[in-house]
Amino acid sequence: NAGVTQTPKFRVLKTGQSMTLLCAQDMNHEYMYWYRQDPGMGLRLIHYSVGEGTTAKGEVPDGYNVSRLKKQNFLLGLESAAPSQTSVYFCASRPTGVGGYTFGSGTRLTVV
């Protein structure tokens, strides 16, 4: 089925370790987004991309980096993980124009 696929689904990191979250979409969407979801905080935008080779900062970008080398993939990197980055991370994509977002099923990250 077409959609947004996130890997991994779960991960536990030690403070200071690095990792990359992968998001892949097969709907030829131009726009892609990374959000984090925390209790009582809702979904907050980390970084986003309006097309291949472009990235931009969202609401909470500190401690994260992203890359969009291919249109279908959007990578989220944590260079030095901190406990404050414990969260559920969601990737989403949407086509150009007015349209809803398609979300992946999330990555649950715990930093100890």
Add this chain to the structure above:
Amino acid sequence: TQLLEQSPQFLSIQEGENLTVYCNSSSVFSSLQWYRQEPGEGPVLLVTVVTGGEVKKLKRLTFQFGDARKDSSLHITAAQPGDTGLYLCAGVGGPGGGNKLTFGTGTQLKVEL
């Protein structure tokens, strides 16, 4: 500062009851979307409302966009256990501009038999 406030935050009701969830903001949005999220999954789009005063119906769900495009409501008639989930409103084209979504704080709904 949360641009979109939802109320109530939590709602637990019996099957067959009606309910309304509110999404309020001091900012104007070009359109507003409603999503439902189930445990362990990402949000799934329910509807997009674009015009001030617009009303859309999706089976037992009725969505309304305020005349000033600052608020919205979701009304569920005769709730069923399958309606259980986290309901999120999201504004498009708010103060940050562009087509980025600004999500509300969410309403956790539980419908019991």
